[in-house]
Amino acid sequence: MKYVDEFRDPAKAKAILNEIQSLLTKTAIVKQRPLQIMEFCGGHTHTIFRYGIEKLLPETIEMVHGPGCPVCVLPRGRVDDALSLAERDNVIFTTFGDAMRVPGSQKSLLQAKADGADIRMVYSPLDALNLARKHPDKQVIFFALGFETTMPSTALTILQAEKQAIENFSLFCNHITTAPTIKAILDEPDMILDGFLAPGHVSMVIGKQPFEFIAEHYHKPIVITGFEPLDILQSIWMVVQQISAQRSTVENQYARVAKASGNLPGLQAIQQVYELDASSELRGLGKLDHSGVKIRDDYQQFDAEKKFALTKHAASDPAETCCGDVIKGLMRPWQCHAFGNSCKPETPLGALMVSSEGACAAYYNFGNVNELLARRQKDTVNS
């Protein structure tokens, strides 16, 4: 227990909270409105709810939950694309567990599996490559998802497949990049944001440089943040320090894991296998320039979309949900009328309710649902 205690040491937490409080009294903005700080990463959202960090913070700080949860921003059309690959004859479709329950326009991968498709959950893309070795008579497809954190793993798996001439393996590429996604949020006209917590494990791969534009051009403080409760409190404190001193730079609270230069071998593998796509669609954010990557032509034999001549599906989100506004931080999950009614963790309509890193699931699992629904009711009556 000694190690756990160190991360949740109440005395340390209290000391940081006192520092934040005292800085806030000297910060001009909070006399007009609460500070809006976005944690981009779904992993951070999860920690914030799990430990009730929002309740510890002064009322003059509001956390805005960002879109950094890969399955949450996966458009329904891409789930339909995945299903059309998975339901082909002679295919073993492999995926990280997170993607199994994300609803497509008709069903999820989990439902397709129940209907007989050969869909398997794997821990690593290397496990998928191994399946390809074991089943030379089958086509094994891996559903590549994630921001830069998981990109080195899929790029290195393709390089491995090439080296070992494994021809029955391919990747259905849905990787997205962090910086263009943050830029899209900052360019949103109604958005009020005062600072960011940057994702620690994305930064571990890409380093500090890709975030510089946020500080330089948008003049917002941004702090690379670890995943323990005290990491998050400390990073909020660092953001508030910058706001109060009217500074904006990229700072690194998670230097013990994320180096300023990132992970060089990982970046080289990404560079070798992937190139930026002209534009990609993200759920809730629409089409964004250079937000996604595609497999370079040199490795096109491993690109499932080309190998199986995929016809892309287009599908909009269910009309009753407000996934887009929630992803952008313009609306709180409980303000959506589907939340807690037609959209629940056991029967999710939108992806934000599926993943444990999604803002809606976090509010549902760790918030007081009845209280939130009462609040929505009251807001509706008043409006």
Added chain:
Amino acid sequence: MCLGIPGQIIEIIDADNMLAKVDIGGVTRSVNIACIVNDQDDLSDYLNDWVLVHVGFAMSRIDENEAQKTLALLQELGEMQQEMDTMQSMEPQS
């Protein structure tokens, strides 16, 4: 999928393909270490090192104290179980 789990490198199993056996919370599995290795180093230099493992790839070297703290926290949160179950269900060969 973005969760990193600390583990300790206990054996180099395939230097050509950069595969090492890593002990992750008492479970061993092969992990690709290409992202933490400097070209000029001998792979045996990395034995007993602690690393942060993401989806089967070691992504960062960390110190033991940090590793133990993170393991204890993840275990307490019960967040390791699903990853560990999937991890054990399929062990890749080199």
